[in-house]
Amino acid sequence: MKRRLYSGRDVNRAHSIDDLRAMARGRLPNFCFEYIEGGAEDETTLCRNRDVFNDIAFLPRTLVDVEHRNQSRMLFGQRIASPFMIGPTGYSGLMFREGDVKLASAAAAAGIPFVLSNVSTVALEDVVRRAGGRVWMQVYMYRTREFLAKLAQRSQEAGIEALVVTTDSAVFGKREWDLRNYIKPLMLDWRNKFDVLRHPRWMSNVLWPGGMPRFANLGDLLPPGQNSVKGATITLGQQLDPSLSWDDIRWLRDLWPNRLIVKGVLGAPDALRAVEAGVDGIVLSNHGGRQLDGAVSAMDVLPEVVDQVRGRLSVMLDGGFRRGSDILKAVALGADAVLLGRATTYGLSAGGQSGAARAIQILQTEVDRTLGLLGCSDIAALDRSYLRWPMLSPALARSHAGGEKDALSIA
Ligand SMILES: Cc1cc2nc3c(=O)[nH]c(=O)nc-3n(C[C@H](O)[C@H](O)[C@H](O)COP(=O)(O)O)c2cc1C
Numbered sequence: 153m154k155r156r157l158y159s160g161r162d163v164n165r166a167h168s169i170d171d172l173r174a175m176a177r178g179r180l181p182n183f184c185f186e187y188i189e190g191g192a193e194d195e196t197t198l199c200r201n202r203d204v205f206n207d208i209a210f211l212p213r214t215l216v217d218v219e220h221r222n223q224s225r226m227l228f229g230q231r232i233a234s235p236f237m238i239g240p241t242g243y244s245g246l247m248f249r250e251g252d253v254k255l256a257s258a259a260a261a262a263g264i265p266f267v268l269s270n271v272s273t274v275a276l277e278d279v280v281r282r283a284g285g286r287v288w289m290q291v292y293m294y295r296t297r298e299f300l301a302k303l304a305q306r307s308q309e310a311g312i313e314a315l316v317v318t319t320d321s322a323v324f325g326k327r328e329w330d331l332r333n334y335i336k337p338l339m340l341d342w343r344n345k346f347d348v349l350r351h352p353r354w355m356s357n358v359l360w361p362g363g364m365p366r367f368a369n370l371g372d373l374l375p376p377g378q379n380s381v382k383g384a385t386i387t388l389g390q391q392l393d394p395s396l397s398w399d400d401i402r403w404l405r406d407l408w409p410n411r412l413i414v415k416g417v418l419g420a421p422d423a424l425r426a427v428e429a430g431v432d433g434i435v436l437s438n439h440g441g442r443q444l445d446g447a448v449s450a451m452d453v454l455p456e457v458v459d460q461v462r463g464r465l466s467v468m469l470d471g472g473f474r475r476g477s478d479i480l481k482a483v484a485l486g487a488d489a490v491l492l493g494r495a496t497t498y499g500l501s502a503g504g505q506s507g508a509a510r511a512i513q514i515l516q517t518e519v520d521r522t523l524g525l526l527g528c529s530d531i532a533a534l535d536r537s538y539l540r541w542p543m544l545s546p547a548l549a550r551s552h553a554g555g556e557k558d559a560l561s562i563a
Pocket residue numbers: 187188189201239240241242243269270271290318415437438439440441470471472473491492493494495497
């Protein structure tokens with residue numbers, strides 16, 4: 153019999169993120185699945201985000217007592233249950249009704265933070281109130297700075313822990329596979345219209361009774377009544393500010409008293425600028441391969457960034473994480489935490505909150521198992537001496553191997 157991923161409806165029968173992806177593909181109309189799945193142009197960066205993990209191999213220790221294992225760690229002065237969180241994904245309400253609340257609730261139940269996208273369909277105050285847990289708010293930089301100031305104010309009043317400013321989207325990436333589903337902006341072609349009709353389960357969950365979900369956190373930015381996808385897309389296109397600079401980050405730093413994080417850094421020089429701008433953390437990210445095609449993967453630059461800024465701000469990253477072992481490779485290279493994009497979106501799309509919870513559970517179990525197999529009982533002890541990576545120079549490896557002799561074997 154041919155090997156097949158599980159693609160039924162019971163999320164508990166999903167054994168991997170790939171199973172949840174197969175389930176999502178079955179439940180979602182093609183245009184929604186493509187919105188999640190696609191990358192920019194030739195998808196070189198999208199592929200690199202996955203391929204990079206194959207270039208890094210583990211060097212496990214044997215005969216180590218791993219009966220009790222710990223994957224929790226501190227992030228911004230509080231413990232997170234696992235070294236990962238749910239990152240911002242826009243328009244989650246298109247995958248599942250009130251998708252933002254479902255994702256946030258799954259994260260809170262699992263003891264990890266949730267980052268709410270600015271392009272979300274549930275008001276940030278409702279997400280915080282209904283889900284609890286640690287909620288961070290992602291924002292883009294808009295020409296109308298007063299909007300940002302108001303959003304920061306709202307976020308502070310709602311108890312948002314951190315603002316995450318996405319800086320890689322001043323200009324939109326060209327996602328051609330997504331574009332091909334439309335005959336003109338936001339008008340699906342006939343093939344896709346028929347395909348929607350073939351997904352009544354999705355239609356009754358997402359479209360009934362109110363039609364396409366509307367944006368809930370762009371309030372003052374959009375003209376009255378223009379919070380539909382169509383209205384918002386036009387305004388957003390005009391509002392995204394390509395003149396964004398580090399001065400704007402400094403402006404936001406003065407305005408926002410809680411944690412400030414810049415998402416979209418891809419190299420040590422910008423990481424150092426982030427330190428100078430006084431931010432608390434960075435997310436190394438190429439936006440899941442959806443913006444600049446041909447860009448490096450965050451994993452490619454992680455070691456050099458960590459070496460430059462360790463101890464001065466928190467270094468997080470995203471892009472291509474689908475396995476617990478991927479997450480541990482990043483942690484071994486010095487990351488404080490990983491953000492999940494598609495992994496939890498597949499879960500949400502496959503089965504709402506239980507699907508998202510299943511994605512988290514799969515990854516937590518994989519992290520735990522991998523720690524055991526590595527012969528490392530505490531994530532705090534994981535470092536570069538557990539890795540063999542041709543791109544990791546012996547000098548770099550030694551600088552973070554805690555002086556252990558076997559670090560020299562990394563060449
Ligand atoms: C469907 C989708 C929507 C996204 N929306 C946003 C967004 O609104 N804001 C943002 O900063 N990043 C957004 N991203 C990028 C993610 O935050 C993250 O950088 C990326 O998905 C990580 O790669 P991965 O999907 O391979 O894990 C989105 C990604 C996807 C797949």
